[in-house]
Amino acid sequence: MKQNIRLFSTPNSLWSKLLDSNPQLFREIQGKLKTRNMVMVAAIAAIVQFITVIFLLGQLPDLKLAATQCGRYGMTVIYQEYSNQVCYAQNEAGNWVINWQLWWLDLFIILSIIGIFALLVIGTYLLIADTVREEERGTLNFIRLTPQSAGSVLLGKILGVPILVYTAIALLLPLHLVAGLQSHIPLTLILAFDLTVLASCAFFYCLALLWSLLDFGVSGLKSWFASGLLGFLLLFATAILVDGHAKLAHFLAWTLMFNPAILLTYLIDASHLRFGTIDFLSTDNLAELSFYGQALWTKTTIGIGLIFLNFSLWTYWCWAILKRRFHNPEKTILSKVNSYWLTAWFAPIALGFTLQTESNLATIHDDTYLISNNFIFLQVCLSLFGLGLIFALSPHRQTLYDWARYRHQNHGNSLWKELVLGDNSPATVAIAINLAIAIIFITPSIFLILPPSYQYIFWGLILSTTNILLYAVIAQFLLTLKTRKRVIWSIVAVASMIILPPVCLGVAELTIRTIPQVWLLSFVPITATEYVSFAAIAVAILGQWLAITVISLQMTRKLKQAGASETKILMNRVNTLSN
Amino acid sequence: MKEFAIATYGLTKRFEGYIAVNEIDLQVKAGEVYGLIGPNGAGKTTLIRMLATAEEPTKGEIYLHGDRLLRDDSNHLLKQRIGYLPDDFPLYDDLTVWDYLDYFARLYRLKQPKRHLRIHEVLELVQLENKRKSLIATLSRGMKQRLSLARTIIHEPILLLLDEPVSGLDPLARQQFRQIIKVLQEAGMTILISSHVLSDLAELCTSVGIMELGFLVESTSLTDLYQRLSSQQLTLSTLGKMEILQQQLSQNSLVKTWEIIADNRLKIDFRGGASDCAELLRSLVLADIPLTEFHHSQEDLESIFLKLGHQQTS
Numbered sequence: 073m074k075q076n077i078r079l080f081s082t083p084n085s086l087w088s089k090l091l092d093s094n095p096q097l098f099r100e101i102q103g104k105l106k107t108r109n110m111v112m113v114a115a116i117a118a119i120v121q122f123i124t125v126i127f128l129l130g131q132l133p134d135l136k137l138a139a140t141q142c143g144r145y146g147m148t149v150i151y152q153e154y155s156n157q158v159c160y161a162q163n164e165a166g167n168w169v170i171n172w173q174l175w176w177l178d179l180f181i182i183l184s185i186i187g188i189f190a191l192l193v194i195g196t197y198l199l200i201a202d203t204v205r206e207e208e209r210g211t212l213n214f215i216r217l218t219p220q221s222a223g224s225v226l227l228g229k230i231l232g233v234p235i236l237v238y239t240a241i242a243l244l245l246p247l248h249l250v251a252g253l254q255s256h257i258p259l260t261l262i263l264a265f266d267l268t269v270l271a272s273c274a275f276f277y278c279l280a281l282l283w284s285l286l287d288f289g290v291s292g293l294k295s296w297f298a299s300g301l302l303g304f305l306l307l308f309a310t311a312i313l314v315d316g317h318a319k320l321a322h323f324l325a326w327t328l329m330f331n332p333a334i335l336l337t338y339l340i341d342a343s344h345l346r347f348g349t350i351d352f353l354s355t356d357n358l359a360e361l362s363f364y365g366q367a368l369w370t371k372t373t374i375g376i377g378l379i380f381l382n383f384s385l386w387t388y389w390c391w392a393i394l395k396r397r398f399h400n401p402e403k404t405i406l407s408k409v410n411s412y413w414l415t416a417w418f419a420p421i422a423l424g425f426t427l428q429t430e431s432n433l434a435t436i437h438d439d440t441y442l443i444s445n446n447f448i449f450l451q452v453c454l455s456l457f458g459l460g461l462i463f464a465l466s467p468h469r470q471t472l473y474d475w476a477r478y479r480h481q482n483h484g485n486s487l488w489k490e491l492v493l494g495d496n497s498p499a500t501v502a503i504a505i506n507l508a509i510a511i512i513f514i515t516p517s518i519f520l521i522l523p524p525s526y527q528y529i530f531w532g533l534i535l536s537t538t539n540i541l542l543y544a545v546i547a548q549f550l551l552t553l554k555t556r557k558r559v560i561w562s563i564v565a566v567a568s569m570i571i572l573p574p575v576c577l578g579v580a581e582l583t584i585r586t587i588p589q590v591w592l593l594s595f596v597p598i599t600a601t602e603y604v605s606f607a608a609i610a611v612a613i614l615g616q617w618l619a620i621t622v623i624s625l626q627m628t629r630k631l632k633q634a635g636a637s638e639t640k641i642l643m644n645r646v647n648t649l650s651n
Numbered sequence: 652m653k654e655f656a657i658a659t660y661g662l663t664k665r666f667e668g669y670i671a672v673n674e675i676d677l678q679v680k681a682g683e684v685y686g687l688i689g690p691n692g693a694g695k696t697t698l699i700r701m702l703a704t705a706e707e708p709t710k711g712e713i714y715l716h717g718d719r720l721l722r723d724d725s726n727h728l729l730k731q732r733i734g735y736l737p738d739d740f741p742l743y744d745d746l747t748v749w750d751y752l753d754y755f756a757r758l759y760r761l762k763q764p765k766r767h768l769r770i771h772e773v774l775e776l777v778q779l780e781n782k783r784k785s786l787i788a789t790l791s792r793g794m795k796q797r798l799s800l801a802r803t804i805i806h807e808p809i810l811l812l813l814d815e816p817v818s819g820l821d822p823l824a825r826q827q828f829r830q831i832i833k834v835l836q837e838a839g840m841t842i843l844i845s846s847h848v849l850s851d852l853a854e855l856c857t858s859v860g861i862m863e864l865g866f867l868v869e870s871t872s873l874t875d876l877y878q879r880l881s882s883q884q885l886t887l888s889t890l891g892k893m894e895i896l897q898q899q900l901s902q903n904s905l906v907k908t909w910e911i912i913a914d915n916r917l918k919i920d921f922r923g924g925a926s927d928c929a930e931l932l933r934s935l936v937l938a939d940i941p942l943t944e945f946h947h948s949q950e951d952l953e954s955i956f957l958k959l960g961h962q963q964t965s
Contacts, residue, residue, distance in 0.1 A: 095757030102754070103745060210741035213705060214802075217735060218758040219727040399723050402707060474665060478710045 096215070096225045100232025113236050117243035124182050125247075128175060133160040133168045144178075145171045174350070177255035177343055181336055181352065183248045184265070185310060187241050188333055191273050192306060195234040196280040197299035202233045203284035204294050222398035223391075230277045256343045264376050265335045271383035272332040276302065278390035285397050286405070306331060313337070313353045320361040321442060323449035326425040329382045334358075338372045363424040389414060393464075402471065405464035407495050408502040412509060418457060419510040423517060426450040440522060447518070447529045451536050451598045454510055458540035459566065461506055462547050465499035468559070469552045472498060476635030498631070500624065503544040507537040531609045532598025538616040539597065543569060545623045552630055570595040655714070656681040656810055656841035657702060662711035664697050671697040673865035674711070679843060679858070681716070681809075684836050686852035686873075687845040688956060689862035695845040696738065698862070699814045702843070703735035715810060731759060734808035738815040740799035744788035748779055748798055751787060752805055759806030773801040776831060793824035800831060804840075811835065813844040817851060829855060853952040861959065869959070873952075880955045885919040885928070886912075887935075888944035893917070899938050903931055916944070 091098040133141040142150070142159040147169045150157045160168045206212040215225055245266075252262040283298050309331040312318045320328070328334050334353065341355045359370040369375040393405055406414065426446040467475070475496040485494065491501040511533060518530045543566045550562035573594045577583075584591050584600050591600035592612040601609060636644075657679040664672040672694040679685045687695045700706035702713060704722045713720040720729055743751060749770065756766045774780045777797040782790065790798065796816065803811065813832075817825045825848070832855055836842060846852055852859065859876060861869035869876075889896050893915060900906045905923035912918050921928065932945050950958075 092757070092762070095754060098757060099754045102750060103743075210739065211743060214741070214755075215758065217703060217705060217730060217733070218755070219730040219760060220758050221724050221727075395724070400707060470665070470667060474709045477665070478663075 094224055094228045094231070095220065096228025097232045098228075100228060101235055104232070104235050109236055110239065113240045114243060117240045120186060121183075121244060121247050124179060124186070128179055128182075132170060132175075135168070141168075145175050147171050173255050173343065174345055176251045177257075177340065177345060177350070180248065180251035180255055180257070181340070183244055183251060184269075184336060185333055187244055187248065188269060188272075188310075188331075189303070189306060190237055191234075191241060191269065192276050193299050193303040195237050195273060196276055196302055197295050198234050198237065199229065199277055199280045200284040200295035200298055203229065203281060207284070216399060222395045226278075226281060226391075226394055226398060229281065230274070234277075252339070255345075257339045258342055261339050261342050261372070261376075264380075265332075265339055268335050268376060268380050268383065269332045271380050271387070272330070275330075275383045275387040275390065278387055278394055282390055282394050282397065282405075285394070285401060287401065309333070314351060315353075318353060318357065320357055321428045323425050323428070323446040323453070325361050326422075328361075329379055332379070332383075335376060335379060338375060342372070362428050364427050385417070389417075404467050404471075404495055404499075406461070408465065408493055408499075411461060411465055411502060411506055415457075415461075415506040415509045416513075419454075419513040422450055422453055422457075423514055427517060427521065440526070444522060444526050444529060447532075448596065448598050450514070451529075451533055452596060454507075454514075454533070455536050455540055455595060457510075458503065458507060458537070459543065461503050462499065462540070462544045462566070465502055466544070466548050466551055466562075467496050467499065469554075471496045472552055472631065473634040476631040479635070498548050498627065500541065500545050500548055504541055507540060511537055528601040529598060531606075532601040535592055535597035535601065535609065535612060535616070536595075538613055538620070539593070539595070542616050542620050542623075545620050545627070549623050549627050549630075552627065552634075654681065655679060656683070656716055657685075657843065658714040658717075659702075660712045660714075662698070662701060662713065663709050664694075664701060664706065665709045666697075670865050672701065672708075675865075675867045677860065677867055677870065679841060681841050682836075682839055683858050684832070684842045684844065684856045686856035686859040687843060687862060688847075688849060688852065688859060688952075693862040694865040695862050696814055699735070699812050699843065699845060700737075703733060703737075703812050704730065705735065705737070731806060732809050733812065734803040734806070734810070735812045736799055736803040736814065736816055738818060740796065742787045742795060742798065744786065747784055747786055748774070748790070749783040751798065752801060755802050756805050761806060769805060769807070773805055776804075776834060777801045778827065793820050793827075796820060796824070797827070797831070800828070804835065809840060811840050811842040811844075813842065815846055816844065817846060817848055825851065849953040849956060850951065859952070861956065876952075876955065877949060880950075880958065882950050883921045883923075883928075884948050884950065885921045885931070886916065886944060886946040886948065887919065887942060888913075888916045890915065890941040890943055895938075896935070896940055899935055899940060903934070905931070 091101065131144055133143060133146075140159055142157050144158065146158040146160040148159050148161040150159050160170065163169050203212070206215075249262060253259065280298060284294060309328055310333050312328065313331065313333055313336070318325075318328075337353045337355055337358055340350055340352055355370065355372075358375065359367045361367070361369050368378055392410065396403060396407065397405060426443065426449070428442060428446055475490075475494070479490065479497075488501075490497045492505065514533065515530060518527065518533075522529065546569070547562040547566050550565055551558050553561060555561065573590075577587075577590060577594075582590060585603060588600040588603035589608050589612075591597065592604065592608065593616075594600070597612075655678045657677060659675055659677045662672060662675040662677070663670065675698060677698070687698070689695055697706060701708050702720075704720060704726070707722050715729055715732060718729055720726060743754075746754065752770045752773065753766070756770060761769055771780075774783055777800055779794060779797055779801065782794060787795065787798065796819075800813075800816065803813075816832075817828050820828065829851055832842065832844070836855070842855075844852065844855065853873070856873055858870070858872045860867050871879075887896065893911065896917070897909070900909060900919065905921055905927050907920045907922055909917045909919045921931075923931070928947055932942075935942060935945075
């Protein structure tokens with residue numbers, strides 16, 4: 073039963089050429105496509121389809137009952153005082169009239185959501201578990217030493233590791249396609265949906281591989297944590313879609329772009345079923361979401377195109393980072409140059425979703441309120457992005473010390489060039505440049521779009537970016553500690569700087585309105601800048617810069633010590649002893 | 652530079668508080684079997700890992716046959732030339748011997764029909780042909796080590812880097828391993844091998860390097876090393892009286908000291924060459940000494956290594 077399925081029926085077939093071109097794919101398929109596995113996958117796919125169909129058939133009227141029956145797939149509306157009811161009627165031949173189009177549509181939606189969850193949650197779990205296992209066992213190092221490119225190995229993993237999930241989904245596809253066509257969804261839209269789901273897989277799988285290549289020292293939990301979190305977020309995002317009444321004129325609606333199930337809105341719309349029969353996000357809802365004030369998601373083609381583009385561009389970034397990380401796991405996650413490009417790409421997109429307008433708002437004032445509210449979310453998002461940059465750009469102790477010791481011999485570049493472009497130098501200057509790029513892009517819109525009374529938002533942004541810089545300096549300083557747990561120490565330090573102040577202030581009942589000055593130093597200073605004078609803001613900024621300068625000087629001193637040659641260190645010790 | 656299969660310049664690797672490899676300038680000529688010896692922690696494994704691109708050097712450059720070796724996606728051709736066998740050799744327990752080699756042959760871009768031919772060749776070389784359908788999990792340690800060597804040479808590299816390849820093997824498995832290395836040397840591969848079993852290295856190597864404290868403190872041909880540092884020893888047995896033999900030996904200026912190791916047997920510290928040795932034998936025979944044994948031996952590599960005293964870790 074555990075026999076391998078014959079992979080090469082004909083040696084020159086396209087299939088064998090594909091496997092020849094990617095040895096990693098060959099290895100994964102060889103390890104997983106066994107008869108027993110295939111039988112199990114086929115059985116699971118059949119059971120899932122059977123249960124879904126039986127469940128939906130159970131919603132149909134009982135043939136034995138002659139009395140009036142009401143249900144979802146009826147075609148007759150009975151008007152009542154409080155709510156109308158959809159009931160089944162019998163035609164002249166005595167058969168129940170059933171809304172089969174809706175029945176097929178429901179089947180299509182259920183299969184789509186099952187498919188998305190299976191692909192994304194189980195797929196990411198398998199990928200992370202496999203890669204972490206290979207990394208722990210040391211076999212991945214052998215693959216690194218072969219002449220295969222990082223791209224080829226990683227692509228082989230993405231295509232091969234979840235091969236059993238792909239097989240199960242392939243077995244679901246015929247019913248999925250029939251259900252789609254029976255519910256009058258155009259074939260092109262079904263294919264566009266499938267393609268977008270594939271694009272989402274590409275993105276989440278790249279993210280999963282990147283996650284599995286990061287070294288935290290807790291590899292056992294990596295796969296459970298990541299797939300669990302993804303499953304929870306997907307569930308949450310799908311619940312919002314199914315709820316059908318979500319308010320999308322909000323900065324956070326951007327996150328829905330990462331759930332491929334959002335495309336079902338267009339597919340349901342194309343089936344031309346009566347409004348109100350389906351509890352799913354409608355295209356009218358989707359029209360509320362705007363980018364730089366433009367409702368881009370109203371038209372099906374543009375909407376699907378943008379969601380596809382969103383996945384593709386994020387996949388591109390993840391892929392670039394992955395390729396860098398694969399061959400040299402000791403390097404920083406991002407190169408400094410790449411980080412500038414990433415920020416220059418991220419800031420305009422985040423700003424686009426900040427500048428939302430709601431067509432049915434009564435006054436301009438409401439619009440302004442919505443936008444200013446969104447700026448708070450933008451600030452939080454920017455701060456989280458900044459924290460991500462700290463994590464991705466800060467080199468660790470050994471790299472920093474090597475840089476300090478051999479900088480002159482290895483490169484001979486000027487110090488500033490090294491700090492701005494060199495990958496092994498401290499990250500603080502690069503993070504400052506990244507934050508400056510974001511601020512430069514966001515600031516004009518604050519002054520051009522919002523009335524002068526909303527300028528506190530600008531100061532909130534400035535304070536939050538200097539906050540991030542302070543976190544960056546502290547994290548970088550702690551990463552030079554001698555202890556082995558320096559990564560955990562720096563995470564704990566930054567996390568406590570974010571979490572502790574609001575908790576303490578909350579416990580002491582010092583709210584933003586009673587004593588806003590201290591809230592200026594919290595993770596969300598934008599909420600407090602509205603209530604304080606300019607002088608208080610200036611003092612807070614000066615205080616932050618003072619702290620940044622002191623820690624930077626301390627760090628420079630430490631690096632200078634580390635950069636001294638062995639002879640110099642020895643001479644210093646001799647001098648100290650002789651004194 | 653092209654004449655050297657391996658050339659490193661100022662190669663350095665630092666870990667936390669210490670320097671594992673310190674400014675090493677190593678040159679190994681093509682076709683040589685170069686033995687790397689030194690105590691545990693002297694930096695041998697780190698040096699080999701850097702040569703195999705498994706470790707990023709802190710500083711310095713590596714050239715293989717004149718081409719710069721870097722640790723990124725740019726060295727497909729160079730990687731094709733290297734075969735690296737680390738001291739731990741993780742394998743895929745779920746694969747059969749054949750599938751494992753087939754997988755690596757594909758990773759090293761071997762195409763059919765050459766791929767199958769080559770797998771048969773290496774299986775024959777490492778004497779695992781009868782195990783080709785066995786799961787790796789069922790192999791003994793010696794077999795796994797030979798399988799790893801087969802994986803290392805599957806793509807016909809021209810440079811082999813072997814880190815402690817015989818550690819943990821029984822004498823028979825070690826002998827099999829030595830035979831394979833000799834075959835590979837005859838095939839023209841340059842081999843850099845680190846081992847604590849110095850008798851094996853003495854049998855295999857053409858040159859040796861001694862590492863201590865992260866430095867390469869000695870790098871020379873084996874002949875030169877023996878010439879400079881090894882003393883020759885003669886073992887003699889006689890049926891006659893030992894006093895007569897000793898009296899005869901004391902007349903030879905090339906005999907420095909001797910040590911009686913049994914009733915009628917003694918060991919001589921001899922400073923002469925092969926012809927001097929023959930001359931001594933002739934003189935003893937002419938002196939009517941009934942010799943039953945006249946055996947010439949050299950001080951072995953282990954004794955030389957211990958005599959040098961390079962035993963500090965980095």
